[in-house]
Amino acid sequence: MESLRVLVVDDHEEFRHSLESLLGAMDGVEVVGRAGDGRRAAEMALSLQPDVVVMDLHMPELNGVEATARIVASSPHISVLVLTMMEDDDSVFAAVRAGARGYLLKGAKRQEIRRAIEAVGAGEVIFGPGIAERVTSYFRHVRSRPTAPAFPELTDREREILGKIAEGKDNSEISRELQLSVKTVRNHASNIFAKLQVAHRAQAIVLAREAGMESPST
Structure with missing residues (x-):
């Protein structure tokens, strides 16, 4: 070992x-x-x-x-x-x-x-x-609190991508899984960070995990 x-x-x-x-x-x-x-x-x-x-x-x-x-x-x-x-x-x-x-x-x-x-x-x-x-x-x-969609200001696609980001995946991995171009994923990520008012990826991950957010595909 x-x-x-x-x-x-x-x-x-x-x-x-x-x-x-x-x-x-x-x-x-x-x-x-x-x-x-x-x-x-x-x-x-x-x-x-x-x-x-x-x-x-x-x-x-x-x-x-x-x-x-x-x-x-x-x-x-x-x-x-x-x-x-x-x-x-x-x-x-x-x-x-x-x-x-x-x-x-x-x-x-x-x-x-x-x-x-x-x-x-x-x-x-x-x-x-x-x-x-x-x-x-x-x-x-x-867990006992009433559930509601996390981050209602995001679109369904943005929530899906945020879920992938929270899993620790980079833009290339997300683009392959969702069959999107890297540029499209990057644009979505920028929109997500702006809407959540975070400066970088790590802060977005903390917010997503705090909300118990998972990718819809998991």
């Missing part, structure tokens, strides 16, 4: 080194890189293509939520595990909406961290003690 390749992201150098040492001592885990800010983390994730990114949230340059969104948007197969001191609901749910597959608090035991890395590396979702109950309760409440 190949080792899980892990990118460690934290702006506190001492904690980052400690975490690297902890992970390096685990069988089946290989630390392939480290970053001290969110912008660098997104760049390194794109170039290194690790299996798992262990991500702090409070960081310079780019916070962990936005860095997570960028990583998931560009490489949806990379799993992000948040490891942070921040346990407020806004931070937890923002990370989940951005695409994080796991959320642990700093101070988690070695066994918890290992189990979480293995779980998200296998495509599962995992939350630390206390976090899981709040997330489950939140999304149970969301």
Whole structure:
């Protein structure tokens, strides 16, 4: 079995080194890189293509939520595990909406961290003690709300394309699946971003996932 390749992201150098040492001592885990800010983390994730990114949230340059969104948007197969001191609901749910597959608090035991890395590396979702109950309760409440079409300002075709974007597909993949030209897809995407008032693809993905939006073809 190949080792899980892990990118460690934290702006506190001492904690980052400690975490690297902890992970390096685990069988089946290989630390392939480290970053001290969110912008660098997104760049390194794109170039290194690790299996798992262990991500702090409070960081310079780019916070962990936005860095997570960028990583998931560009490489949806990379799993992000948040490891942070921040346990407020806004931070937890923002990370989940951005695409994080796991959320642990700093101070988690070695066994918890290992189990979480293995779980998200296998495509599962995992939350630390206390976090899981709040997330489950939140999304149970969301599901109980009356349903309505997401983003009524979009046309049916635009909603279909937004669904594909939320799946992490690029314009070329969308054009092939929907049998449209790349230029047509690009124009639709520009219209979508303008209507949703977002600056880039990652923000559109976060909004679509928050709305529980899926492509009509799935």
